[in-house]
Amino acid sequence: MDxxxxxxxTEGKTWGGGNRPLGASYGKLMMWFFIVSDALTFxxxxxxxxxxxxxxxxxxxIADEVFTHVPFxxxxxxxxxxxxxxxxxxxxxxxxxxxxxxxxxKLDKKKVTLYMFLTIIGGAIFVGSQAWEWATFIKGDYGAxxxxxxxxxxxxxxxxxxxxxxxxxxxxxxxxxxxERSNGLWFVExxxxxxxxxxxxxxxxxxxxxxxxxxQTLTETGEKTILSREESLLTLKTNGQSVVEGxxxxxxxxxxxxxxxxxxxxxxxxxxxxxxxVVINIIIFFNVILGTYERRGSYEMVEKVGLYWHFVDLVWVxxxxxxxxx
Amino acid sequence: xxxxxxxxILRGLIKFKSNTQKIWGVLIxxxxxxxxxxxxxxxxxxxxxxxxxGMKGLNWIFIILTLAKAYYITWDFMHMRDEKASLRRMVVWxxxxxxxxxxxxxxxxxxxxxxxxxxxYIKRDF
Numbered sequence: 063m064d065x066x067x068x069x070x071x072t073e074g075k076t077w078g079g080g081n082r083p084l085g086a087s088y089g090k091l092m093m094w095f096f097i098v099s100d101a102l103t104f105x106x107x108x109x110x111x112x113x114x115x116x117x118x119x120x121x122x123x124i125a126d127e128v129f130t131h132v133p134f135x136x137x138x139x140x141x142x143x144x145x146x147x148x149x150x151x152x153x154x155x156x157x158x159x160x161x162x163x164x165x166x167x168k169l170d171k172k173k174v175t176l177y178m179f180l181t182i183i184g185g186a187i188f189v190g191s192q193a194w195e196w197a198t199f200i201k202g203d204y205g206a207x208x209x210x211x212x213x214x215x216x217x218x219x220x221x222x223x224x225x226x227x228x229x230x231x232x233x234x235x236x237x238x239x240x241x242e243r244s245n246g247l248w249f250v251e252x253x254x255x256x257x258x259x260x261x262x263x264x265x266x267x268x269x270x271x272x273x274x275x276x277x278q279t280l281t282e283t284g285e286k287t288i289l290s291r292e293e294s295l296l297t298l299k300t301n302g303q304s305v306v307e308g309x310x311x312x313x314x315x316x317x318x319x320x321x322x323x324x325x326x327x328x329x330x331x332x333x334x335x336x337x338x339x340v341v342i343n344i345i346i347f348f349n350v351i352l353g354t355y356e357r358r359g360s361y362e363m364v365e366k367v368g369l370y371w372h373f374v375d376l377v378w379v380x381x382x383x384x385x386x387x388x
Numbered sequence: 389x390x391x392x393x394x395x396x397i398l399r400g401l402i403k404f405k406s407n408t409q410k411i412w413g414v415l416i417x418x419x420x421x422x423x424x425x426x427x428x429x430x431x432x433x434x435x436x437x438x439x440x441x442g443m444k445g446l447n448w449i450f451i452i453l454t455l456a457k458a459y460y461i462t463w464d465f466m467h468m469r470d471e472k473a474s475l476r477r478m479v480v481w482x483x484x485x486x487x488x489x490x491x492x493x494x495x496x497x498x499x500x501x502x503x504x505x506x507x508x509y510i511k512r513d514f
Contacts, residue, residue, distance in 0.1 A: 083472075083474065084471075084472055084474055084475040084478075085471070085472045085475065086471065086472075086475055091475070094475070094479050095479075097479070098479055098482055098483050101483050101487070102483065102486055102487070102490075105486075105487040105490055105491070106490065109487075109490045109491050109494040109495070110494065112491065112494060112495050112498065113494040113495065113497060113498040114498065115498070116495050116498030116499045116501075116502060117498045117501045117502050117505070118502070119498075119499075119502055120502075120506075126429070141429075141430060142426055142429050142430055143426075146422065146423075146426040149422055150419065150422065153415065153418050153419070153422070154415070156461065156465055157411055157412070157415045157465075159465075160411050160464075160465045161408065161411060163467075164407050164408055164411065209513075209514065210514055211511070211512055211513060211514040212512075213512070213513060277513075279513075283437075284437070284444075301514055365467075368465075368466075369466055372461055372462075372465045372466045373466070375461060375465070376458055376461045376462065376466075379454055379457050379458055379461065380454060380458070382454075383425075383450050383451065383453075383454040386429070387425060387429050387447075387450045388447045388450055388451070
């Protein structure tokens, strides 16, 4: 029987097939294309953040005053230290990843296993840190009052230090209790009440003559505007509407509510990428142990997940700059 | 990609003997850049707080340092340095062009809306 392969007369020419014009395998190329599209998604988020920030350029929260906590160092104001630590962890795990890829080129199974393991540990520490960062952000620390216009009023003493509302709010006996299904209309519920009501905060503020109000408007030098005692009292009494403790998607005590929305959205989306990266790394790690790539004679799969992992690191570098530094 | 790695960074200023050595070298470089960013971010020198091209000088430094970090992560950790020019351009130029365009239109629009809020009769402080 004749072979069914038909000779086209193009063998060995440019369009005869079998060329690798980009010098990369199919899998690696597709990983690169995925990374480009994912990079565009992230830049969409970050550009939207920039849009909102330019829109509220004179009242955006100052990141240094928001992210000041470090685990185990309670009560100390250390802006940026913890995020810098997280950045370093992620860069470090990127390094162990690239070392794993390098060991893979040398078909050194033991080293690939070790470096993949270290990469997974680094990723896990990062995700854990981010969870802690979220928890701290959601809990809040000083509390604030929201005005009818949706602006945030924070409290200072005359030395310019922040004062928590729990330090001065005077409890009023007749403060209302939370409405639950069991003690009122059975089909009506409401969210958790704040620890202090607006009236308690206003009373406490009146009783402490050394307290001032800080609005979210930025001055020429980039600091928040501090009102005089008379202005403070007037603003708080006429505009104050509700007490805000911590942050959620509706309100946050740090300033413009969009700030918290973008924080949750962007770091959340990035954290999800890190999480899925860790899961993929674990799968590849077990494949390495089982000797899948040893038998295949190529550790290119490690290189492909490596590309994804480095991309996650790359995105964090930008999130770090635009959320915490700029 | 075979096993041919280009082993010099900073336009040949630093040359490494092996790929492993280059990786540690790049780590040191990235750590230094991050440390500089953190120190500048904590102390915020007065000199750098002046406005340059519509933004604080310090913020421009942060953005430039970030792009430098991004370059080394892509070029050395993701091995872009060892890829063919066609692959490199396909990935980098596409992303850079689209991202620049997106940033331009959104920031332009954001600034415009700020002006509207600022100058027109819209009350926000109540």
